[in-house]
Amino acid sequence: MNTIRHRYFIVHKPHSMLSQFIGTDKGRMLGELNYPFPEGTHAIGRLDYESEGLLLLTTNKKVTRLLFQGEVPHKRSYLVQVRGIVTEETLLQLQSGIAIRVKGGVDYTTAPCQVQLAQAPQGLPELPHDLNPYVKSSWLRIVLTEGKFHQVRKMVRSVNHRCLRLVRVAIEDIDLDLQNQPPGTVREIEESAFFSQLCINNW
Incomplete structure (x- = not known):
């Protein structure tokens, strides 16, 4: 039985962009970023249209529950x-x-x-x-x-x-390097590093 390999991305969301790929709202969306995201990629914890900075994306549907709906608070x-x-x-x-x-x-x-x-x-x-x-x-x-x-x-x-x-x-420990990752850019991160830096155990 093959194990599904999930993928994880660190995005510098620009100002005036929605934290989603599809929707009824007018405005730029994540699909306009110049990156070949795999099918099923979604944002974990959105930023509003006028907010900027660190946005985490993944194909792993369990991450939102682990990060934002668990008993342990995350910074x-x-x-x-x-x-x-x-x-x-x-x-x-x-x-x-x-x-x-x-x-x-x-x-x-x-x-x-x-x-x-x-x-x-x-x-x-x-x-x-x-x-x-x-x-x-x-x-x-x-x-x-x-x-x-x-x-x-x-x-x-x-x-x-x-x-x-x-x-x-x-x-948590995933920092956005503002000087080396400008708005609109994407960096992929390995699964083990992703969960380690988010201080999530037993994933």
Whole structure:
């Protein structure tokens, strides 16, 4: 009996692209990336249309359950540009947990997480709507172990900072090399390395 060989991909999703191959929504999709993905490839944990960065793809349908629906939480790291200067008081608010509105109009207090000021990342292209250089902004690095719908955007909005750019840079130990893997590029990774870096055992 032949064992199915699943495949695993690290994608740098560009801004203004959907995290899917087919759908009714208008906009660019993953099929427009210049890569011969095998049949059955799908995204694990999507990024919304305006978000960028690390997107994992695989032909293995079990991975989403193992990674995002299991009992062990997994870290997701983001670089976030917000309008205005973020104070130490605001950092503490975000770190300690903050109320956001989730599905169904319910208020939800986020779990404590890691939030710190960060340098602007190197290797990202400018966007057409990038800020006037005279408008002040701050970059944050936020590390979460939960993922409510649009959570990061809602968190910074709750402390009166508008999210200007959201880049996922890591899931557990799989890091996106922004300088060497530009938007729209794909890198395949071996199964053993994939699960090891995601800290998933017994797969």
